[in-house]
Amino acid sequence: MSEHSHSEEHHVTSYKPYFIVWVILMILTAVTVYVSYLDFGTLNIVIAMVVASIKATAVALFFMHLKFEDKITWLFAIFPLVLLFLLISMTIVDTFTRITP
Amino acid sequence: MEQANTEHSHGLEMDPQVEYSSSKLGMWLFLGTEIMLFGGLFAAYAIFRAKYPEMFLEQHQELNREMGAINTCILIFSSLTMAIAVTAIQKGKRMMSAILILVTLICGLGFGVVKYFEYGAKFAHHIYPDTSIFFSLYFMMTGLHMLHVFIGLIVLGVLMVLTWKGTFNEKYSTPVELGGLYWHLVDLIWIYLFPLLYLIG
Numbered sequence: 199m200s201e202h203s204h205s206e207e208h209h210v211t212s213y214k215p216y217f218i219v220w221v222i223l224m225i226l227t228a229v230t231v232y233v234s235y236l237d238f239g240t241l242n243i244v245i246a247m248v249v250a251s252i253k254a255t256a257v258a259l260f261f262m263h264l265k266f267e268d269k270i271t272w273l274f275a276i277f278p279l280v281l282l283f284l285l286i287s288m289t290i291v292d293t294f295t296r297i298t299p
Numbered sequence: 300m301e302q303a304n305t306e307h308s309h310g311l312e313m314d315p316q317v318e319y320s321s322s323k324l325g326m327w328l329f330l331g332t333e334i335m336l337f338g339g340l341f342a343a344y345a346i347f348r349a350k351y352p353e354m355f356l357e358q359h360q361e362l363n364r365e366m367g368a369i370n371t372c373i374l375i376f377s378s379l380t381m382a383i384a385v386t387a388i389q390k391g392k393r394m395m396s397a398i399l400i401l402v403t404l405i406c407g408l409g410f411g412v413v414k415y416f417e418y419g420a421k422f423a424h425h426i427y428p429d430t431s432i433f434f435s436l437y438f439m440m441t442g443l444h445m446l447h448v449f450i451g452l453i454v455l456g457v458l459m460v461l462t463w464k465g466t467f468n469e470k471y472s473t474p475v476e477l478g479g480l481y482w483h484l485v486d487l488i489w490i491y492l493f494p495l496l497y498l499i500g
Binding site: 211212213216217219220223224227230231234242243246247249250253254257258260261262267268270271274275277278279281282285286289290293294 | 320323324327328330331332334335338339341342345346349350364368371372375376378379381382383386479480483484486487490491493494495498499
């Protein structure tokens with residue numbers, strides 16, 4: 199193993215970042231619960247999904263170490279999300295553009 | 300990667316680094332299929348919610364938002380302990396890692412207990428999967444998630460025993476890391492299920 203590539207070694211982090219991420223996750227959970235008691239109309243689901251996505255990103259990047267993974271792992275992680283987006287958006291478009299007699 | 304052990308067909312001589320990164324890549328691929336598995340249900344949710352918004356709004360109030368919030372906290376905490384367990388074993392701290400996996404496991408059990416009471420309360424109110432489209436989705440999505448929690452508990456149990464017995468160390472901890480990835484995915488899916496089912500409906 200002469201050449202040293204960033205992906206070849208375990209990335210051993212210290213414990214501290216995990217606690218920071220955890221505190222952020224708890225704050226965002228509190229935010230999401232709090233916002234659900236308020237009425238913003240359709241904005242409610244947008245806020246809830248944005249907050250959930252920030253939380254999911256934090257979990258993936260830090261708890262799942264995606265931040266330290268190589269490009270191919272990123273590709274494997276992102277590609278299902280693209281498919282998921284296609285699945286949901288296409289079925290919605292289909293459902294609401296049908297002409298019902 | 301091509302030149303790595305062409306003559307060793309039994310594969311025992313594989314470069315540990317290659318083995319490590321391909322195991323992890325395989326796990327991410329599996330997690331991708333898991334996302335697509337739940338994706339079908341999320342798509343169904345999106346369609347029916349868009350079609351019957353008043354039904355979702357009305358019926359989601361039957362769900363116990365406090366219990367959902369408690370379970371969210373439990374799962375996020377269990378993700379934290381699992382992440383630390385992985386780092387601990389990578390630093391060679393065997394006992395610390397085993398204890399943290401045990402804590403993760405207890406949290407997972409706690410999640411199951413809360414869910415058990417939630418389901419029990421629904422059944423007591425005569426709410427079943429065939430009550431409505433909303434509850435059909437609720438039981439299917441949380442049920443499939445619960446199945447993943449159960450599988451995760453088995454994985455964690457095995458990992459805890461093996462870590463305790465000293466199978467893993469700072470040089471080799473791939474199964475702990477992969478088990479951790481699976482557990483974090485279970486957490487990640489719940490992060491979406493909680494607001495979609497309990498908070499907005």
